[in-house]
Amino acid sequence: MSFDEFLQAFFSLEILQQAWPILWAGLLNTLLLSVVVVPLGFLGGLILALLGTVHSRWVRWPLIAWVDLFRSLPPLVLLVFVYAGLPFAGLEVTALTAVAIGFFLNTGAYYGEILRAGIESVPRGQVEAARCTGLTAAQAMAHVVLPQAVRNVLPDLISNTLEVVKLTSIASVVALPELLFQARQAQSVTYNATPIMAAAVIYFILLWPVVRLLSRLENRQMAGRR
């Protein structure tokens, strides 16, 4: 294969022009999907983390079981189970609903673990001080503990968010027209790898700044681990 043929197969401007409207629609859907599933997962995590502060084994053990269950199932398995399985139970779900449910369960478990670690990292004295000034438990949690907790685990939260955005690509498996799905469609129509390469480049441009930021934060975090 000559270099020109290689360029033609992976970096053809002509194909890119043809495929661009399809890819653009996919990119918008990927962004839209991220805007839906990230807050949804975060919300799920927050609920789990707050339940985790309840000091009762009747809450604690089911909670651990729940989190470990959804951390053990690969997200794609969860998604396929919801999308292809639920109709057999008489529940028709759209691809978007399936993705939303799957991400709420899976991503929520991860956000939950991170936020729990964050809450545990805030010294007890902070709650005691807040309660002594008359704040209720809920107020102390919302105004004193959570802001510090989020700050303490910010690198992990960003890292998980990055993973969630990357994970939206599995929605292509249930035919949700996000970036990867669109790129595959364009590829099968044009018989050319350029659309997939273009999708990869778009992901990279989109997420590289986040990776750079994380790399800096993580280096600092590890230094604090000793």
Added chain:
Amino acid sequence: MTNWDRFLDSFFNARVAAEYLPKIIEGFWLTILLAACIILAGVAAGLALAVLRSLGIRVLNWAIIFVVDLFRALPPLVIIALLYFGLPAAGLSLSGFAAAWLALSLVLMAFTEEIFWAGITAVPKGQWEAARSTGLGFLDTFTLVVLPQAVRMVIPPLTNRTIAITKGTALASVVAVQEILGAAQAGVSFSFNPTPLTLGAVAYLVLFLPVVILGRWVETRFAWKR
């Protein structure tokens, strides 16, 4: 037939389960094989890159950082698609297994490098100085003094990351590998019953639940006192 019966008949159908269990078990071993290959190649390559990076050759380090950033920013499924659907355009056909192995190994390599590098740089300068002041050379200092401490620091994040990435083996079902999810999906489409998916989910739990619990234990066991 009550709803409950219909539910049981759908998701826990004994006849379908008996028929497809052997396929799922085959898929189970294939998943383990794929995961083992990924961990071996990914961790070894990542560690090698981290060691190379500590030599401090500037141009080489830029290249390493770029490669690491690249595979942290790209969704694994996009890399798999590029290798499996894209490479044939360059006259190179990879099997689904090889594409999934290569893609996930590259991702694990990137994360391993990043984690080890953070660990190596987190070992205090005084450790280098103490070892060098007793006449130990660079290589001895690195392998006998610095690396063992770095390894200890990186075990929790590395364990968790490895678990997360090996769960990505389910993505191989997209490129026609009959690992657990692939076998389960094939079963569903043949039997028109979701019981194979249930079996698949159980198989993943059997495989990953112990690993996730182990990861939880490792995290407390190796935690450094702050």
Added chain:
Amino acid sequence: MSAAIVEARGVHKHFGGLHVLKGVDLAVRERELVFVIGPSGSGKSTLLRCLNRLEEPSDGSITVDGIDMLDRRTDINKARQRIGMVFQSFNLYPHMTALGNVALALRRVQGLPRAEAEARARQALERVHLADRAGHYPGQLSGGQQQRVAIARAIALEPRVMLFDEPTSALDPELVGGVLQAMRELRESGMTMVVVSHEMGFARAAADRVVFMDGGRIVEEGPPEAIFGNPQQERTRAFIGQIERH
């Protein structure tokens, strides 16, 4: 008077735009204990770290036990075995026992077989009265014990000179005594020592010579009774006065 075993001449050190050492001359004779004092930032630690080339001097010459430390052809790892160093923050290897810490260089640098290396490591630990702690990890030892293990790690290589970089500054007051005792015994065994420290009592009692540094230069030097009792320079007087008031 015996010949100088450590000889630094015209040593300069720049850190970026910072001129930390401005032409320091220091000669240490065999079996001598030289005490270096001075305010923080005066360059005393940097001088010490230049002697075994943990810091690369920008200019000047350094000879230790007849070896030109700055010569590119010098095997620096071999040379460093003759110069023991003890750090303010101990820098023990946390993943090795006390014995492992002491034996590492014996095995890897001097190439001794394990049994012999450990026997010599044990002897070194005995000299700092910690033979019974040989199997302990640094995390299980007090700061004072850790520092004594660090001393054992250095003397096990039978160095010709020992450098101490504020060896007691990171210790709680009640733990300082044990470390100073180990240093005193080392001195009595005839070891040549260069000590950067704020332990003025120890300096008065044990030092042959006190060197006062300020602003990257040696301002004044002499026997302890002269430096502490009758300093000639204004800056020395001010520094000694400040310390005495504490």
